[in-house]
Amino acid sequence: MIKEVIVVEGKDDTAAIHRAVEADTIETGGSAINNAILKRIALAQERRGVIILTDPDHAGERIRKIIAARVPGCKHAFLKEADATYKGDIGVENASPDIIRQALANLRTDYQRAEQLIDWEDLINAGLITHPQAAKRRRAIGNILGIGYCNGKQFYKRCGMFQISREEFLAALEQIENEGL
Structure with a gap:
């Protein structure tokens, strides 16, 4: 079980995480991230730590920046676009369990x-x-x-x-x- 809570964009991303590792997730609901979600992420960061794993596209990077600005000290996991693309669709849900585990093993901390x-x-x-x-x-x-x-x-x-x-x-x-x- 991963101690930190993993922040993803949606339920398909959560399913992909659960195929790869045992972890709790918070779903942002896509790029329309609201204050209630940001408060949940801040609480998770305070109590357990947070890992941000968003899609390797413009919307995912926007979500990552919003969270990092509001919730300092998050850890970041990154997927390569090629590893998260299937039939032109880019997303965490397209990454294999091995690729997700690899991204989670190579975390970066936001200083x-x-x-x-x-x-x-x-x-x-x-x-x-x-x-x-x-x-x-x-x-x-x-x-x-x-x-x-x-x-x-x-x-x-x-x-x-x-x-x-x-x-x-x-x-x-x-x-x-x-x-x-």
């Missing part, structure tokens, strides 16, 4: 006032900003680091928020460059 270990210049030099392949490179590095895909500004914030070390960053950069990206 609100974190020291920035990677600076903006590092992202530019790595071709993650203002580069013709920047989005593709950010997606690949985000998957390696376990912080998901996002735009350049959010990638920079996540590097600080999840305390990505310079060593982790450079190792991920080397890996994508070895893969020809």
Whole structure:
């Protein structure tokens, strides 16, 4: 049994979680997350801890940001878009139990006032900003680091928020460059 409560978007996501692990969930009801749900998530964080596992799409990222802003200290589990897509549909419910367990094993913690270990210049030099392949490179590095895909500004914030070390960053950069990206 996982101690923390896992926050997902809907009942199909809860079913997928239950196929993978024994855990309690809170469903946001999609992107229309309301104050009552946020209060339940805050209570769960206070008493047991919270893991946010939303879909690897725009709506899922929006929900993740809303929760993280209102409920500090949450843990984050990320799925790769390719691992959560079935017939063009992107969602936690499409991920296999093994992929969900893997995401839950590679949690990142949200440090609100974190020291920035990677600076903006590092992202530019790595071709993650203002580069013709920047989005593709950010997606690949985000998957390696376990912080998901996002735009350049959010990638920079996540590097600080999840305390990505310079060593982790450079190792991920080397890996994508070895893969020809």
